[in-house]
Amino acid sequence: MKKIKINAGGLLEKIRETKPLVHHLTNWVTIYDCANILKMIGASPVMAHAKEEVRDMAQIASSLVLNIGTLTVDFVEAMKLAAESANKKGIPVVLDVCGAGATRLRDDKAFELLNETRIDIIKGNASEVARIAGEKVQTKGVDAAAVKKDLIQLAKKLAEERNCTVVITGKEDIVADEDKYYLVKNGDVMMTHVVGTGCMATSMIGAFAAVEKDLSLAAASALVCYEIAAELAAKKAKGPAKFKELLFDHLYNLNKEVIDKGQEVYQ
């Protein structure tokens, strides 16, 4: 494995220029932060879940983000309609399998979404993605449980099976598709002490996927930018709340030079 350079900063600039509309059907816990993190990078978030409008909203969007963190059966039905509309338009669909492995409902609905619609990027923590890959792991609510398997292999296999990009976030993030993978080693442990950092990462990926067709490159770039901002924030924060404020503000002020210099991407 060797260190490589990706043009994450260039993609961030493209987002700021084109202000892509990122349509979300997400959870009620972190919905504000998911919207606000995208404002920081100049994207245009919209949250809309009524089954009567999700198709229309997806048609004016540049990408679609689904997150099953506080799913209900009806909500997932709206997700399917939105995803079908996004598929028809040809915009990327990101699915955060939040809490997969914690309950039967989450597993069933995640698989329904994967089987009935085209999902372009599957994203979760180690135990969530392992569950989607068929492993018998028990996620602890929405927090990751230990997974013993080789995660890079697991991500690659799932990416092949589902013909998509797979993202496993953690101390080191794995981004894999059929052809290649990235390892992103940016970030800070402080991210684990704030609710919503995983959901926000998914929204970031949604924004980058709106401006870059190579979806694995888009996902790795999103994580690089987000986690470099997190590193800068962690340096000055005495606790998670201050850290969160600084994360947003560093992301808002982030420039290409800092990203080029700070990125820790391996292949």
Next chain:
Amino acid sequence: MKKIKINAGGLLEKIRETKPLVHHLTNWVTIYDCANILKMIGASPVMAHAKEEVRDMAQIASSLVLNIGTLTVDFVEAMKLAAESANKKGIPVVLDVCGAGATRLRDDKAFELLNETRIDIIKGNASEVARIAGEKVQTKGVDAAAVKKDLIQLAKKLAEERNCTVVITGKEDIVADEDKYYLVKNGDVMMTHVVGTGCMATSMIGAFAAVEKDLSLAAASALVCYEIAAELAAKKAKGPAKFKELLFDHLYNLNKEVIDKGQEVYQ
């Protein structure tokens, strides 16, 4: 057009004294901030949307705020019940036509609310309000799109047609009714970099409408106080997250003297 003085500070003091209960049926993205911004000025926010209780809650409230940001068909039905109850009691009803112009559902439901209940204040950004006034504009999700028409004329005409106050927020805010209009030039561009500043403005208007019968004066006063706090916050903030914290705290600490001196109101 000439600069005038309004007693926005006096109304703020009245809110702090009387602590009006402001009943909300609002969106799930900014619901916390809408409640919290009212706490900053001493009002008493309550969020309640069950169709079995919205009538009762409106009966003990001093104003009602509706916001269709994350509408569903059922949610709008609850809004109608709440508005009917508010109409019966004679308390002002504010409608934020959040996202009007983005999808058919939003337009249809905004018009249903306007046609089936008495709305006292219509509030939105330029493209949202233009759509409600019958223009063919496409709102970008929940963000404003460019509108070529003379916005003051558009606001006045809609105010006449609907016999209400119309508020268009933007770089300069327009508040119009049949008889008069205000132009509020306070505020800071930083407000556009945080999710929810529009929704919070609506809640502020709801609180001021609870203590002042001239609803256009109430709306202009709410915007003056809110946006002077924003100006003070923007001076010291390096990013949107710090800005938001300071916006809340400056609003909490705002006094009549600062408001009298800082207001930029034209007529």
Next chain:
Amino acid sequence: MKKIKINAGGLLEKIRETKPLVHHLTNWVTIYDCANILKMIGASPVMAHAKEEVRDMAQIASSLVLNIGTLTVDFVEAMKLAAESANKKGIPVVLDVCGAGATRLRDDKAFELLNETRIDIIKGNASEVARIAGEKVQTKGVDAAAVKKDLIQLAKKLAEERNCTVVITGKEDIVADEDKYYLVKNGDVMMTHVVGTGCMATSMIGAFAAVEKDLSLAAASALVCYEIAAELAAKKAKGPAKFKELLFDHLYNLNKEVIDKGQEVYQ
């Protein structure tokens, strides 16, 4: 009444070690803060409300927190399923009777939950709990109204009737069961200027109840830790928003020594 010492710091350490999963069915206004406050103390919050999964989630949890702040009829049905599952497993169930006394629906549903499931801790402000104890008080939305009765007697009586722990938060917090009561005099008036401090207190109680079988001691310990952090935060904050940030960070950094020294508990 005399000052006593409780081992609140020891329980906090136990939470940090065991990271209990606290299942919430809570309101949409403060849902993020309820989750995040638990992250600050190392607990593992999960929010899940689908009727198809609440029983499963309660089965992997260590306590259950219910909050009727933005109730609907369906949502309360899901609460009942979750509570039945929690009862079966033998984990403690905390009910925040948020807004009881404001509308008929809130009263009816609070009583349904109390009558149809086993609630281990009832928590609210003075007027909310008084209403649940059968007094005819009118809560102002979700804010407390004045209650003339002796609150300690009222709490004790309700605790006896319902065979549970009763918590009344306010300037002084009362925690009572059949055998004993605690008076917690920590806290700061700044807590009343931020939305959600009451809801977060309930979540804190849920986490402490997950690690301590004496539920009154657990509740008093939770309030002690939370309110000492609030005192530290208030010392340095010029407004409620900064206060809230510091509250989270002080809670994150709180240690046994500070808790032992700062606690103001009477019996």
